[in-house]
Amino acid sequence: MKHDAVQTYYGETLQGSADLQTNACCTAGEMPSHLKPILARLHDEVLARYYGCGLIAPAALKGMRILDLGCGAGRDVYALAAMVGETGAVVGVDMTPAQLEVARRHQAFHAEAFGFSKSNVEFHAGFIERLDDLELEPASFDIIVSNCVLNLATDKAAVLRGAHRLLKEGGEMYFSDVYADRRVPAALAEDEVLYGECLSGALYWNDFLTIAKAAGFGDPRRVEQRPLTIENPELEAKVAPIRFLSATYRLFKLAGLEPACEDYGQAVVYKGTLPDAPHAFALDDHHVIESGRVFPVCGNTWRMLAETRFAPHFDFIGDFSTHYGIFAGCGGDSPFNGLETPEPVTPAGGCCC
Structure with a gap:
């Protein structure tokens, strides 16, 4: 055509x-x-x-x-x-x-x-x-x-x-x-x-x-x-x-995004300051972040909020100093899937990826 x-x-x-x-x-x-x-x-x-x-x-x-x-x-x-x-x-x-x-x-x-x-x-x-x-x-x-x-x-x-x-x-x-x-x-x-x-x-x-x-x-x-x-x-x-x-x-357009949803123990709190979203901010179809609530996130989601125009509307908890593997609930093709280890706790908001 x-x-x-x-x-x-x-x-x-x-x-x-x-x-x-x-x-x-x-x-x-x-x-x-x-x-x-x-x-x-x-x-x-x-x-x-x-x-x-x-x-x-x-x-x-x-x-x-x-x-x-x-x-x-x-x-x-x-x-x-x-x-x-x-x-x-x-x-x-x-x-x-x-x-x-x-x-x-x-x-x-x-x-x-x-x-x-x-x-x-x-x-x-x-x-x-x-x-x-x-x-x-x-x-x-x-x-x-x-x-x-x-x-x-x-x-x-x-x-x-x-x-x-x-x-x-x-x-x-x-x-x-x-x-x-x-x-x-x-x-x-x-x-x-x-x-x-x-x-x-x-x-x-x-x-x-x-x-x-x-x-x-x-x-x-x-x-x-x-x-x-x-x-x-x-x-x-x-x-x-x-x-x-x-x-x-x-x-x-963020240089630091990783291929998978990696867990660094981070979380965000939405301040409710966007005029048309006072109660919750929807980043995507599985990240609807309620205002005032601590919301655990993977490293990629953290960057999408902390290194963009959305940063002033959030408080950020944690950093990238400690890595805990794949974000809970987003195991993907990890060879550790199915091994007899304690069940991970899925954080509020569910899978991050």
């Missing part, structure tokens, strides 16, 4: 989200209450040209510099612009001229809607597989987001390598995309509708984890997922028996 076919599908074939033929490029679920008033201020044309599959608004965005890969008509760019505030900035990259035309047309509208003296967004035309070609400084972004676009990329590994290069140390890529339960046959990628609907270009989930780690993102963390039902009998028949899901991952 070539770039020009995707440009045609999103620039001409689709004139609005109602033209989609499946539910793959649709965001499902209840919108968080803090996002509703922000989206209500966005221009109607920008909202109508939205084709995402998830929510890409992580916590602690004030003052951040964010890059949106495959920004389309700019819905996520403008929503994030409101959240980073006038001291932050959001940059969008897309390869479809018709989409970028819509996005750029409404910069002044959104600056006024948010009460900013000037726009805090900019848009670049380009391919997300070739981020090096754009005038973007290495290590200049706190966060990189993407919403149902990686599956459309012709070289997915190149996208992740480029994202790693542009992130600051301690930054993260936080994105939603479509994944398959097996490798999708190459012949299906020639179907322009299946590809444009974010299905036949989807990565096998295990291949995604492999290329993410190879790009420098150790220990990928899944935030949430939902099955895709497609809801189009003709297209369902074409892809059967492959199953698809939409998932949100966060990938941290």
Whole structure:
């Protein structure tokens, strides 16, 4: 599937989200209450040209510099612009001229809607597989987001390598995309509708984890997922028996992450200071950290909190001076599994990895 076919599908074939033929490029679920008033201020044309599959608004965005890969008509760019505030900035990259035309047309509208003296967004035309070609400084972004676009990329590994290069140390890529339960046959990628609907270009989930780690993102963390039902009998028949899901991952650029969840006797206490998460902070789908509670963590989770923008919102207990092996409950392939030793005590919060 070539770039020009995707440009045609999103620039001409689709004139609005109602033209989609499946539910793959649709965001499902209840919108968080803090996002509703922000989206209500966005221009109607920008909202109508939205084709995402998830929510890409992580916590602690004030003052951040964010890059949106495959920004389309700019819905996520403008929503994030409101959240980073006038001291932050959001940059969008897309390869479809018709989409970028819509996005750029409404910069002044959104600056006024948010009460900013000037726009805090900019848009670049380009391919997300070739981020090096754009005038973007290495290590200049706190966060990189993407919403149902990686599956459309012709070289997915190149996208992740480029994202790693542009992130600051301690930054993260936080994105939603479509994944398959097996490798999708190459012949299906020639179907322009299946590809444009974010299905036949989807990565096998295990291949995604492999290329993410190879790009420098150790220990990928899944935030949430939902099955895709497609809801189009003709297209369902074409892809059967492959199953698809939409998932949100966060990938941290941290040099010290280890291949496994190692136990150093560490713990964290969430202060409850993030405005939209006073009672608990969700790092991923199995780390929901209640405020005020001591929460044991592995070394990788410790770094994801202590060496990123989240550090001011936590108290940290312990260090890396003593190693206790694999984090309790995350034994993996340890040769000591099954030996007659005392049962380890699983800490509050369960498995860390």
